[in-house]
Amino acid sequence: MPMDLAQPRRVEHQQTDKGYVPVYTTALVEQPWDTYSADDHATWSTLYQRQRELLVGRACQEFLDAQDEMGMNAHMIPRFDQLNEVLGAATGWTLVGVEGLLPELDFFDHLANRRFPVTWWIRRPDQIDYIAEPDLFHDLFGHVPLLMNPVFADYMEAYGRGGVKAHAIGPDALQNLTRLYWYTVEFGLIDTPDGLRIYGAGIVSSKGESLYSLESAAPNRIGFDLQRIMRTKYRIDTFQKTYFVIDSFEQLMQATSPDFTPIYAALADQAHLPAGDVQADDHVFQAGTGEGWADGGDV
């Protein structure tokens, strides 16, 4: 088959007065498993092998064990329906296929109902090391395993409900909540008796950041603090300047269980913090050297 025909369809982009924005597709799609090419499976295989090797001793054990329990392996791209049997039995979550990023409210609604949207297509071979938008490897390899953990599974559902609520409150509340997702679900570290480990999906699906987040002297590593995180900007185009460290998934669940409405109100007149700042009352695991940090660009 000519190379072009083997390429999955991408989220389309459109020029608008707000710039070049993705055209979101909200429809759910059945995973077209039979249409994956040999290249697609090879991309999964390469990435799976490379990350698993790297993540033993770096990712938290819950993550690694869950991948094994779900039967993920380097052989071929997993089938959503097979994963769903295991996942459904373990925590009642269901994977649903999507074309790409969803509008916020749709995404929250899925999570609130224990449905996790997974992008069905996988990156091209020349995008092995970096792709800006989430693909199947990021979503499936990175996010899905921890949905097997009962506490984390509940956290994700609670986050979805919280998202629906924050969406109704307004854009500032939504920004606070998005930062929480970013610094936990995407880029979180966890303290274990064996040392710091990765649980964030954005880290485990990246070779470079798996090494950087744990081993580089450059970034800050700071103890989880809900309001601190909600005030902190983040990076979307470089490795993070700061990683936040939880003690346990129970801590994450407990710290986020209070009603956020008064917290959003209290945060409204507080300054946003630059991604790389260390505050006087931070619990600092490591103050970063800041080496190699880009100026500007925090969002």
Ligand code: PHE
């Ligand atoms: N407790 C939060 C609220 O009231 C909901 C939430 C739970 C948000 C867990 C994120 C994570 O909005």
Ligand code: FE
């Ligand atoms: Fe993600």
